[in-house]
Amino acid sequence: MASQDNVSRSEAPNASDSRIALAKVALVTGITGQDGSYLTEFLLQKGYEVHGLIRRSSNYNTQRINHIYVDPHNANKARMKLHYADLSDASSLRRWLDVIKPDEVYNLAAQSHVAVSFEIPDYTADVVATGALRLLEAVRSHMADNGRNIKYYQAGSSEMFGSTPPPQSETTPFHPRSPYAASKCAAHWYTVNYREAYGLYACNGILFNHESPRRGENFVTRKITRALGRIKVGLQTKLFLGNIQASRDWGFAGDYVEAMWLMLQQEKPDDYVVATEESHTVEQFLEVSFGYLGLSWKDHVEIDKRYFRPTEVDNLKGDASKAKEALKWKPKVGFEQLVKMMVDEDLEMAKREKVLVDAGYIDAQQQP
Ligand code: NDP
Numbered sequence: 001m002a003s004q005d006n007v008s009r010s011e012a013p014n015a016s017d018s019r020i021a022l023a024k025v026a027l028v029t030g031i032t033g034q035d036g037s038y039l040t041e042f043l044l045q046k047g048y049e050v051h052g053l054i055r056r057s058s059n060y061n062t063q064r065i066n067h068i069y070v071d072p073h074n075a076n077k078a079r080m081k082l083h084y085a086d087l088s089d090a091s092s093l094r095r096w097l098d099v100i101k102p103d104e105v106y107n108l109a110a111q112s113h114v115a116v117s118f119e120i121p122d123y124t125a126d127v128v129a130t131g132a133l134r135l136l137e138a139v140r141s142h143m144a145d146n147g148r149n150i151k152y153y154q155a156g157s158s159e160m161f162g163s164t165p166p167p168q169s170e171t172t173p174f175h176p177r178s179p180y181a182a183s184k185c186a187a188h189w190y191t192v193n194y195r196e197a198y199g200l201y202a203c204n205g206i207l208f209n210h211e212s213p214r215r216g217e218n219f220v221t222r223k224i225t226r227a228l229g230r231i232k233v234g235l236q237t238k239l240f241l242g243n244i245q246a247s248r249d250w251g252f253a254g255d256y257v258e259a260m261w262l263m264l265q266q267e268k269p270d271d272y273v274v275a276t277e278e279s280h281t282v283e284q285f286l287e288v289s290f291g292y293l294g295l296s297w298k299d300h301v302e303i304d305k306r307y308f309r310p311t312e313v314d315n316l317k318g319d320a321s322k323a324k325e326a327l328k329w330k331p332k333v334g335f336e337q338l339v340k341m342m343v344d345e346d347l348e349m350a351k352r353e354k355v356l357v358d359a360g361y362i363d364a365q366q367q368p
């Protein structure tokens, strides 16, 4: 397990001392998130040394990367290294850039929950918008002071299109519908500006929803598959949801991280939409997932107005022709395969949970 004690501190020996000769070096913010974990696996497979910035939390927050963690005391084998930093702390970003000297920076960190951004708008803007600006400025000043080049990836979102009707491409106007989406628009334009003003190799990936068994449990797909597994094994009976008529273009996170990397391997920096070009409603996700386990969602789902948003994004469906043409990227996992992958994993998790509940080790009511 990646212990907080093993996360390097600024007074620790230079983090790049054990740099693997000739390996490219990537710095990933948001490494403990869904995309951070898939991107790190992908980059390690490509031979990169990967440095992740993690924020301090009262509980371990490294569950998604524990399986690829190697204790740094075993320095010859450890190609993923973790450091404390925060997008709200500019000095930490600049310090780690100076120590790590990355070739590529992937800015994935965010308060990424759209509904929560209505509850904590100021914090969301600070991390998502100003956080991106802090990191861009740290990259710019590090490059100027050290005569180095860094390629920068910004995690943009289809939420920026908001109420603009589909299909949405790179030329579709933004009309954000939440503090989160407005903050992502700011981060998008900061990135474009740093590219134009300073010649920085900076790309915006405008990614449509992408899911996986590692998706956070309060996003709708995972909330459904997690509840479904528990319903199937008898740990839960009801699932409370909000607007199930919303439509999303859902892909597999493992496919999308490849597109992030491809954007940084081109001759010139640019912005790209990444999507499956298929859209499904939340209700269709319920149909396919419950149907797969031989259940009817109508027997279990109740609509709870608490999950409705003050302003909703009704319909997202990407046009990814530019990424297909220029990056030669295309998604490998389709909608039904994605749903089944998530249901299979969450059913196994529910079965393990059931063993613990039956043995009296945990209380079924205490689970999400
Ligand atoms: P997650 O919510 O799973 O991960 C977010 C990451 O950001 C976590 O590692 C989190 O740390 C970290 N983080 C949050 N706040 C801070 C902070 N103040 N300083 C440093 N790190 C912080 O998101 P995803 O992996 O799903 O998404 C990755 C990025 O892509 C995000 O920017 C998201 O907005 C964007 N995006 C995601 C899409 C999707 O469908 N998944 C689609 C389009 C864009 P911790 O683990 O401690 O919480």
Ligand code: GDR
Pocket (backbone or CB within 6 Å): 112, 113, 114, 115, 156, 157, 158, 159, 207, 208, 209, 210, 218, 219, 220, 221, 223, 240, 241, 242, 243, 244, 246, 247, 248, 282, 307, 308, 309, 312, 313
């Ligand atoms: P989204 O994802 O807002 O698209 O943002 P989410 O899964 O939260 O919502 C998708 C749609 O489902 C509806 N919905 C519910 N959503 C949640 N979370 N919980 C519910 O109970 C529920 N019931 C219905 C929502 O109203 C919405 O229409 C995700 C995040 O990963 C962002 O960071 C990213 O930028 C975008 O995808 C692209």
